[in-house]
Amino acid sequence: MADQGKGPVAASIEKKLIEGLTPISLNVIDESHHHAGHGHAGDKRHGNESHFRVEVVSAAFEGKSRVERHRIVNGLLAQExxxxxxxxxxxxxxPGEG
Structure with a gap:
């Protein structure tokens, strides 16, 4: 899960998801480079970290709909x-779906 090469925003996302979900697996992918040159890419507060893909497997999602799962993740990452x-x-x- 931990990757020393992550930028500060990716590292913060990873830390909050680990603490909030105790995932069995977690992959935080910075896809910002795919959006270079777009008006919103490179926000001053985040440098070049603006677009992410999160793949997470956690028992915390048991019995939750897709929308509820997304709300949980969005809630944990509200600051970012x-x-x-x-x-x-x-x-x-x-875990059964992972």
């Missing part, structure tokens, strides 16, 4: 979203 993360793609599964 408020501070300029422009896009967050979420793949949230239970």
């Amino acid at each position: 979203i408020a501070e300029g993360v422009h896009a967050l793609a979420i793949g949230a599964k239970t």
Whole structure:
């Protein structure tokens, strides 16, 4: 799960999801480079970290709908979203689905 090469926003996302969901697996992918040159890319507060894909498998999602799972992840990452993360793609599964 931990990757020393992550930028500060990716590291913060990873830390909050680990603390909030105790995932069996977690992959935080910075996809910002795909959006270079777009008006929202490179927000001053986040440098070049603006677009992420999160793939998380956690028992915390048991019995939850897809929308509820996304709300949980968005709630945990509310600060990052408020501070300029422009896009967050979420793949949230239970251990049985993972």
